[in-house]
Amino acid sequence: MKKVHVLVLKAFIKPFIVTFFIVMFVLLMLFLFKYIDDLIGKGFEWYVIMQLLWYASATNVAMALPLSMLLSSIMTFGNLGESYELVAIKAAGISLRKAMMPLIVFVMLFSTGAFFFSDYMLPIANLKMGSLLYDVRQKKADFLITEGVFNNSIPNYSIRAMDKSDDGTRLYDLTIYEHAKGSSGTNVLLAEEGKMYDAPDPDYMILELKNGVRYEEQSGSKVYNPRQLFTRYYFEQTEQRFDMSAFQMTRTDENLFKSHYAMLNLRQLDYYADSIQNYNDSLRNTVIKEILPYYRVYNKYQPVKIESTNPVTFQNSTLEIIPEESKTQAVTEASNQVRYIQDVLNLKATADAEISTSIRRYLMEYQRKFTLSVVCLVFFSIGAPLGAIIRKGGLGLPVVMAIIFFLIYYVISTLAEKSAREGNIDTTLGMWTAIIVLAPLGVFLTYKAATDSALFDIEQYKTIGKKLLGRIQKPFKRGAA
Secondary structure, eight states, X not given: OOHHHHXXXXXXXXXHHHHHHHHHHHHHHHHHHHSHHHHTTSOOOHHHHHHHHHHHHHHTHHHHHHHHHHHHHHHHHHHHHHTTHHHXXXXXXXXXXXXXXXXXXXXXXHHHHHHHIIIIIHHHHHHHHHHHHHHHHHSOOOOOOOTTSOBOOSTTEEEEEEEEXXXXXXXXXXXXXXXXXXXXXXXXXXXXXXXXXXXXXXTEEEEEEEEEEEEEEOOOOSSOOTTOOEEEEEEXXXXXXXXXXXXXXXXXXXXXXXXXXXXXXXXXXXXXXXXHHHHHHHHHHHHHHHHHHHHGGGOSSSOOOOSOOSOOOOSSOGGGGSOGGGHHHHHHHHHHHHHHHHHHHHHHHHHHHHHHHHHHHHHHHHHHXXXXXXXXXXXXXXXXXXXXXXXXXXXXXXXXXXXXXXXHHHHHHHHHHHXXXXXXXXXXXXXXXXXXXXHXXXXXXXXXXXTXXXXXXXXXXXXHHHHHHHHHHHHXXXXXX
């Protein structure tokens, strides 16, 4: 390998690593901003948050890789052009294509690795993050007492403390309402002071109460009885035990999420899409069987055999041949049959639409495994020649250009995927539309960079503009003369 090739590879790898981690950090911040309300105030252990961020990082690779590839390629060749290293390479008789060849091979290998990542690692990361995020969002917020406000977060209890200590473990002037199961009444407990601490079993909390009274309703009947028994207890010290299992995070079985399209590899996606398609075909075949008894009399391909050979004639409507006393019953039965057929068709159409949408999602995810690799190649084919043309390095103009092209790709892919998901276009076309649009641009920029075209030279465009303006003004000058 020539020194030029080593120079280009070193100049590319460092910016790529830096931009990749910068993009990952930005995407993680967006993830935290989105789910911050589900994380704050629930008392999660530090390792739960770290697991969630780790899985979120793995799922964000699909977006971070193309953007970092585009940005780093623009920065690399922009730096080489700004420092006139590209000029020196061309002066040594090495074309831009030959200088980029090892880097192209490296990017192709990297894109192949991205494909295997999206097929094997990304489904597992989506499964882990999806199940963990579901449990995190289902967990209730920690039990917190606010002075003078009733707290109803503990099932069957309402607790109010008029004051509490700085650490929140001691409560003063307590009122506790206990809504007993199976009873219409409510037990009330009043205490001057209470101290909270955890029981040996983490699913329970103990509240040690001092100097209070408890009012209990002894009747288990749900109907009010004025003669039912009420009991009043005075105590100097007692304990109240609360079930806090609702505040503990329980892990859901991951097998419940495994059929989601984002959590399957290529083989599984193909299997699920084929299975659901066969199921949908069988449902469609049942439609004619359900409505055939009501449809047969009007079916010219399967006419009903009529024993009578005497033709029945009518002028305006078939109601004329029905006896007067049976017309109401005939119209009612006919309306019921039509209504039944409409209900069957509406239900089947709704089910067919939902299943078809599910099939399209599986097919789109199948294509997404390939688009991640190809889009990395397309962005490199855009970024590398673009950096060589603009000849600007750093994080200024390259970042602006990268964001512009990435937004173009993102908008096109989003609109195309939405159309494919709704069934307006083919799923394969919807997933590849953005790449089909941007690939010719990469070819065009590569050609311009290889021919040393001053595509972004402002002076060149000023000169062209002055020439056009001069040609436009000539007829007016001749007319004035």
